Amino acid sequence: MSDAPPDETRLAAEIERLKAEFPKTRELYREVCALLFFRHGITPTANRLYQLVKRGSMGTPTAVLGEFWTELREKSRVRIEHPDLPADLQAVAGELVATLWTRSSTAARDALDALRDEIEVQRGEAQRAVVAARDELARVEGALEQRTGALLAAQVEVRELEKAQAEGRAQRQALEAELERVRATLAARDREFVEVREGFSRDLGKQRDATERAEERFRASEKRALLEIDRERSAATKLQKELDEATHRAEQKDADHRRASETMQAQLGDARHQAGVLQGRLDAVQAENTRLQTEMMTLREAETHARETRASSESAGVRKAPRPTRSPRAVPTAKPATRRKKAV
Structure with a gap:
């Protein structure tokens, strides 16, 4: 036993x-x-x-x-x-x-005793295997918890990126709307400038007819008018050049904005910075537009002054005694400076 x-x-x-x-x-x-x-x-x-x-x-x-x-x-x-x-x-x-x-x-x-001993050995091995399996299960559960935490953090980051992308998209749409408004404003200013130029051409034709009828009487006035026209032409040329530069800058800003919009989709982290840069450039365009408007008002005042000067000269010439008549000579016509306005 x-x-x-x-x-x-x-x-x-x-x-x-x-x-x-x-x-x-x-x-x-x-x-x-x-x-x-x-x-x-x-x-x-x-x-x-x-x-x-x-x-x-x-x-x-x-x-x-x-x-x-x-x-x-x-x-x-x-x-x-x-x-x-x-x-x-x-x-x-x-x-x-x-x-x-x-x-x-x-x-x-x-x-039977040997079988019991063998069973006891197998049971011990099974218990050790169960302990090892439990340890492995604990390790796997820990790794799963870490991966779950990383997944939750990634989901939070994705939501933040989606939110930033939505904000960037809204800012881009606002900038595009502002750019369209600026374009419409510049187009309206261009049409207004064309109308002013046409009116100036008509007025200049009338002055040319009057100058041909009284060349000798209005020579001094003509010189002043020619000088005034030259100054206006220079101012108009300068204004056209500045307007072309502003148009070129606006086109560059538009290209920069498109590049910034494409870059925004790949680099959401720089969206706000790019929006700030575009806003600054847009402010510069508005400031340039304000300056051009001021110069245009100055040009209109100069044109009004020239008209008043010619009217006063014409009334003064009528009161003077007529000089001996001479064959009228063709008076050189000052053509208005042509300008082209590119749509921004």
């Missing part, structure tokens, strides 16, 4: 179950003897039985244990009865079969 102690917890649970099934003390001791000897491979003793059951007096487990061994020997003894065999041969044959049965039982118990 194996002297290795069984699992005390399992043994105690089985004895408690037997106590519930066998309320009589002697029957309970008999079942505990069978449990220890046949199931767990433990040789029962009176002290061991009493420690496990804890019922009755010490004589009860001793008496039950004696009955158990007597019954076990009776059951293990093999009787061979045959009419042709002598009585002594029958006893020897019975002892031989009993010995064979005992040895086979011992061998079976040894095999």
Whole structure:
């Protein structure tokens, strides 16, 4: 028999179950003897039985244990009865079969003990594998939590980028609307300038007819008018040049804005900075437009002054005595300075 102690917890649970099934003390001791000897491979003793059951007096487990061994020997003894065999041969044959049965039982118990040991080893390995699997599961869960946190951070960053992109798109649309308004304003100013130039050409034709009829009387006035026209032509040329430069700058600003819009889609982080740059350039265009408007008003005032000067000169010439007539000469005509305005 194996002297290795069984699992005390399992043994105690089985004895408690037997106590519930066998309320009589002697029957309970008999079942505990069978449990220890046949199931767990433990040789029962009176002290061991009493420690496990804890019922009755010490004589009860001793008496039950004696009955158990007597019954076990009776059951293990093999009787061979045959009419042709002598009585002594029958006893020897019975002892031989009993010995064979005992040895086979011992061998079976040894095999069972080896199997139990192997199972215990496998159980230990399984427990270690379970612990390793739990550690791996904890590591995987930690990595999953880290990846989940990184994913949540990436989602937050994506939402922030989408928000910044929406803000950049709104700013770009606002800048495009402002640029269209500036273009419309410059186109209106261009049309107004063309109308002013045409009116100036008509007025200049009238003045040329009057100058041809009174060349000698209005020579001094003509010189002043020519000087005034030259100044106006120079101012108009300068204004045209500045307007062309402003148009060129506006086109450059438009190109810069388009490049900034394309760059904004790839670099959302620079969207606000680019919007600020475009806003500054737009303010510069508005300031330039304001300056051009001021210069245009100055040009109109100069034209009004020239008209008043010519009118006063004409009225003064009528009051003077006419000089000897001469063949009229062609007076050089001052052509108005032509300007082209490019749409911004």
